[in-house]
Amino acid sequence: xxxxxxxxxxxxxxxxxxxxxxxxxxxxxxxxxxxxxxxxxxxxxxxxxxxxxxxxxxxxxxxxxxxxxxxxxxxxxxxxxxxxxxxxxxxxxxxxxxxxxxxxxxxxxxxxxxxxxxxxxxxxxxxxxxxxxxxxxxxxxxxxxxxxxxxxxxxxxxxxxxxxxxxxxxxxxxxxxxxxxxxxxxxxxxxxxxxxxxxxxxxxxxxxxxxxxxxxxxxxxxxxxxxxxxxxxxxxxxxxxxxxxxxxxxxxxxxxxxxxxxxxxxxxxxxxxxxxxxxxxxxxxxxxxxxxxxxxxxxxxxxxxxxxxxxxxxxxxxxxxxxxxxxxxxxxxxxxxxxxxxxxxxxxxxxxxxxxxxxxxxxxxxxxxxxxxxxxxxxxxxxxxxxxxxxxxxxxxxxxxxxxxxxxxxxxxxxxxxxxxxxxxxxxxxxxxxxxxxxxxxxxxxxxxxxxxxxxxxxxxxxxxxxxxxxxxxxxxxxxxxxxxxxxxxxxxxxxxxxxxxxxxxxxxxxxxxxxxxxxxxxxxxxxxxxxxxxxxxxxxxxxxxxxxxxxxxxxxxxxxxxxxxxxxxxxxxxxxxxxxxxxxxxxxxxxxxxxxxxxxxxxxxxxxxxxxxxxxxxxxxxxxxxxxxxxxxxxxxxx
Amino acid sequence: xxxxxxxxxxxxxxxxxxxxxxxxxxxxxxxxxxxxxxxxxxxxxxxxxxxxxxxxxxxxxxxxxxxxxxxxxxxxxxxxxxxxxxxxxxxxxxxxxxxxxxxxxxxxxxxxxxxxxxxxxxxxxxxxxxxxxxxxxxxxxxxxxxxxxxxxxxxxxxxxxxxxxxxxxxxxxxxxxxxxxxxxxxxxxxxxxxxxxxxxxxxxxxxxxxxxxxxxxxxxxxxxxxxxxxxxxxxxxxxxxxxxxxxxxxxxxxxxxxxxxxxxxxxxxxxxxxxxxxxxxxxxxxxxxxxxxxx
Numbered sequence: 061x062x063x064x065x066x067x068x069x070x071x072x073x074x075x076x077x078x079x080x081x082x083x084x085x086x087x088x089x090x091x092x093x094x095x096x097x098x099x100x101x102x103x104x105x106x107x108x109x110x111x112x113x114x115x116x117x118x119x120x121x122x123x124x125x126x127x128x129x130x131x132x133x134x135x136x137x138x139x140x141x142x143x144x145x146x147x148x149x150x151x152x153x154x155x156x157x158x159x160x161x162x163x164x165x166x167x168x169x170x171x172x173x174x175x176x177x178x179x180x181x182x183x184x185x186x187x188x189x190x191x192x193x194x195x196x197x198x199x200x201x202x203x204x205x206x207x208x209x210x211x212x213x214x215x216x217x218x219x220x221x222x223x224x225x226x227x228x229x230x231x232x233x234x235x236x237x238x239x240x241x242x243x244x245x246x247x248x249x250x251x252x253x254x255x256x257x258x259x260x261x262x263x264x265x266x267x268x269x270x271x272x273x274x275x276x277x278x279x280x281x282x283x284x285x286x287x288x289x290x291x292x293x294x295x296x297x298x299x300x301x302x303x304x305x306x307x308x309x310x311x312x313x314x315x316x317x318x319x320x321x322x323x324x325x326x327x328x329x330x331x332x333x334x335x336x337x338x339x340x341x342x343x344x345x346x347x348x349x350x351x352x353x354x355x356x357x358x359x360x361x362x363x364x365x366x367x368x369x370x371x372x373x374x375x376x377x378x379x380x381x382x383x384x385x386x387x388x389x390x391x392x393x394x395x396x397x398x399x400x401x402x403x404x405x406x407x408x409x410x411x412x413x414x415x416x417x418x419x420x421x422x423x424x425x426x427x428x429x430x431x432x433x434x435x436x437x438x439x440x441x442x443x444x445x446x447x448x449x450x451x452x453x454x455x456x457x458x459x460x461x462x463x464x465x466x467x468x469x470x471x472x473x474x475x476x477x478x479x480x481x482x483x484x485x486x487x488x489x490x491x492x493x494x495x496x497x498x499x500x501x502x503x504x505x506x507x508x509x510x511x512x513x514x515x516x517x518x519x520x521x522x523x524x525x526x527x528x529x530x531x532x533x534x535x536x537x538x539x540x541x542x543x544x545x546x547x548x549x550x551x552x553x554x555x556x557x558x559x560x561x562x563x564x565x566x567x568x569x570x571x572x573x574x575x576x577x578x579x580x581x582x583x584x585x586x587x588x589x590x591x592x593x594x595x596x597x598x599x600x601x602x603x604x605x606x607x608x609x610x611x612x613x614x615x616x617x618x619x620x621x622x623x624x625x626x627x628x629x630x631x632x633x634x635x636x637x638x639x640x641x642x643x644x645x646x647x648x649x650x651x652x653x654x655x656x657x658x659x660x661x662x663x664x665x666x667x668x669x670x671x672x673x674x675x676x677x678x679x680x681x682x683x684x685x686x687x688x689x690x691x692x693x694x695x696x697x698x699x700x
Numbered sequence: 701x702x703x704x705x706x707x708x709x710x711x712x713x714x715x716x717x718x719x720x721x722x723x724x725x726x727x728x729x730x731x732x733x734x735x736x737x738x739x740x741x742x743x744x745x746x747x748x749x750x751x752x753x754x755x756x757x758x759x760x761x762x763x764x765x766x767x768x769x770x771x772x773x774x775x776x777x778x779x780x781x782x783x784x785x786x787x788x789x790x791x792x793x794x795x796x797x798x799x800x801x802x803x804x805x806x807x808x809x810x811x812x813x814x815x816x817x818x819x820x821x822x823x824x825x826x827x828x829x830x831x832x833x834x835x836x837x838x839x840x841x842x843x844x845x846x847x848x849x850x851x852x853x854x855x856x857x858x859x860x861x862x863x864x865x866x867x868x869x870x871x872x873x874x875x876x877x878x879x880x881x882x883x884x885x886x887x888x889x890x891x892x893x894x895x896x897x898x899x900x901x902x903x904x905x906x907x908x909x910x911x912x913x914x915x916x917x918x919x920x921x922x923x924x925x926x927x928x929x930x931x932x933x934x935x936x937x938x939x940x941x942x943x944x945x946x947x948x949x950x951x952x953x954x955x956x957x958x959x960x961x962x963x964x965x966x967x968x969x970x971x972x973x974x975x976x977x978x979x980x981x982x983x984x985x986x987x988x989x990x991x992x993x994x995x
Binding site for chain 2: 068069070071072073074077085088089092093096097098130168169170171172467468471472473474475477478479480484514517518676686687688
């Protein structure tokens with residue numbers, strides 16, 4: 061059952077909402093953050109016929125958007141419930157809402173949309189779709205509880221409220237009246253939970269509701285009290301009559317009493333039976349009458365609704381093909397003209413070719429194919445249905461949109477401030493632990509020393525742990541680095557030492573020992589170098605989980621080289637997943653950026669694969685050649 | 701065929717021909733119309749003063765905007781795009797520019813009108829706000845909305861301080877980078893400490909002090925931090941000046957940062973408290989008063 065339906069703008073204002081069960085605002089917020097801003101969850105393509113779904117805290121959210129008007133339609137329901145008609149509902153509501161309020165929405169400098177009258181339309185849609193799905197699947201669906209609050213953006217009380225009430229009333233009246241029997245008037249004890257549920261379920265459909273009732277009656281272990289239920293009628297009645305004739309007649313007088321009682325009950329049941337029969341006879345009539353009464357409103361609403369939806373759909377279709385030779389040629393010329401002047405509504409076909417070019421361009425910049433395709437798709441999603449502004453061609457529109465997409469993907473959600481974090485961690489009197497992982501030969505040790513140099517410049521006491529116990533010369537290499545750094549930092553006031561345990565030991569244990577050693581000896585920062593490992597070797601990667609648990613680093617950075625091509629995606633993914641659930645990478649260091657010129661696509665590929673920001677760039681051979689990421693300049697390089 | 705021949709175009713252009721006359725007539729009639737359309741296309745009669753709403757995500761920017769526009773707070777979610785509304789200063793507040801006008805005066809009504817621009821506060825979407833700050837032509841003031849309850853925690857404080865630092869630095873750069881000796885128009889900043897109805901919220905003066913401290917921390921770590929890749933990578937950096945001096949917020953980056961340091965670069969910073977939502981109704985009087993002062 062649907063919990064909440066919201067219509068909101070991209071700027072965050074909820075225009076209209078219908079709440080059946082209150083859902084925390086954080087659910088929708090996290091949808092917006094994860095899907096629309098950070099694009100952490102990749103929306104599936106819509107040609108599968110399914111709207112993308114997002115799960116959070118036991119809720120499933122489905123959404124659709126009207127981009128040109130900046131609207132998002134979100135339906136929230138419990139993940140346990142499987143609702144098949146949500147997609148259709150979203151589509152219909154979008155068409156309706158855009159059709160009804162499109163003009164208001166296009167208004168500039170305003171966020172107010174007077175859509176108080178949308179309630180009845182929505183209710184009608186829900187009823188229709190729910191009814192249709194029930195007819196098709198015949199699975200018992202729980203009827204929606206009446207809305208606890210329907211609030212609308214305009215907020216103010218409007219004179220049109222009674223109209224809304226009136227048009228809503230018939231809907232509920234019909235459903236209440238057409239389920240004739242289980243009204244409290246009968247005042248008989250109803251079977252507790254189940255039958256109650258069923259009565260809640262019953263709907264003007266008639267046939268099905270009776271079936272349900274029958275089912276429930278059968279399920280009930282004690283059907284006696286359900287004399288009010290019409291469905292128990294014949295079976296029970298017949299049985300009772302049979303019993304009476306055969307068994308009870310032969311026993312003593314005292315047993316005649318129950319007999320009488322039984323007889324009584326049976327007549328009672330018959331009474332009830334006849335009563336329901338009568339009611340059932342009336343039922344279609346009452347239904348009709350009620351609908352007849354409500355029809356004026358309902359039918360009107362229905363027709364209007366259908367018209368709007370049809371109009372919206374036809375608009376969508378007509379925008380794609382133009383009919384006739386004359387029409388098409390005029391359309392073609394107009395399209396050419398518009399391409400130069402602007403004001404052309406973009407379709408998928410218009411975008412296909414330039415986007416292909418854009419993809420090629422990105423591939424040339426060493427962006428992995430997967431990332432390039434996704435970027436192009438996001439640009440396409442962004443642009444389809446939009447109008448180009450005046451005097452801009454499609455190409456330049458795509459360009460700006462791509463720049464925007466790149467900026468968005470590369471900009472970190474919160475920037476990493478290493479020095480500040482070290483300060484915070486140290487204030488709780490423990491060393492800040494940073495470890496570095498990566499594939500062989502990408503420059504782990506080199507970048508580690510660069511980071512150490514940077515920290516030494518800021519007067520930290522740094523301990524470098526040689527946890528690469530595998531490769532020959534790895535420890536000696538670090539020793540040389542430490543010696544150099546000591547020389548360099550003598551004047552600055554920093555202090556650096558090496559923690560080593562030789563070769564062949566378990567890296568995780570060494571790391572742990574290093575952390576305890578550092579805590580004991582008053583080091584601020586522990587930098588842990590690890591052995592390089594191939595990302596698709598499960599044996600080597602599995603040791604990382606233990607490493608992560610024992611050393612428990614505050615930050616795990618992965619070094620990736622800018623030279624690597626499409627493998628970067630898999631590298632980033634595998635390393636991110638290797639630390640077990642609940643732990644992942646915290647950032648990337650992209651090394652060897654100076655060797656690739658403007659082909660810095662690796663940055664994009666890695667961030668695209670994981671959503672983890674790039675923290676440092678290695679741009680040279682010296683200790684000082686470590687840089688923070690400047691999103692603007694990287695975008696410029698990629699687009700040049 | 702030279703231009704002076706009898707059937708050349710020059711002769712035709714000056715000859716009393718029908719075609720020439722028709723063409724001239726058409727030109728005379730159509731040209732002014734086209735010219736008019738070109739010149740008068742999309743020129744708003746007057747530019748309204750603009751106030752910019754910035755601040756970290758979840759501080760209550762959009763809620764404040766809806767409150768200003770429709771006097772009640774609409775439910776809101778995380779914004780992903782900016783929103784501009786045109787609104788009137790609420791009754792009871794007089795714009796400082798028209799203090800001596802009577803309420804019936806049309807000029808008074810005009811002075812109360814302003815634009816409020818809401819920007820998304822999510823870390824990835826701050827470029828909407830920073831783009832506005834680079835060239836703030838009609839911006840009269842910036843309202844930096846913060847959640848006074850989240851300021852009490854380290855993470856919230858850091859995020860707010862970093863954003864505030866960037867905003868203030870952009871304003872300072874605009875002032876120091878001005879070409880004229882007069883300097884650009886002042887853009888004051890209001891730090892609106894929102895959600896004071898919450899139990900855990902800090903009082904406004906503490907919000908101010910905490911932010912001052914955190915901004916100086918940010919400035920310190922920025923000073924020590926690594927250089928941008930734009931500088932080091934040598935490419936793409938040329939056009940915006942490789943050896944451009946880095947600028948430090950307030951008094952050359954020395955000592956502790958205080959908001960009054962900003963006054964010398966044309967940016968007065970004040971902290972005022974209020975709450976958009978809340979059990980006992982809303983309390984945004986102080987903020988409206990501040991807006992009225994700037995109008």
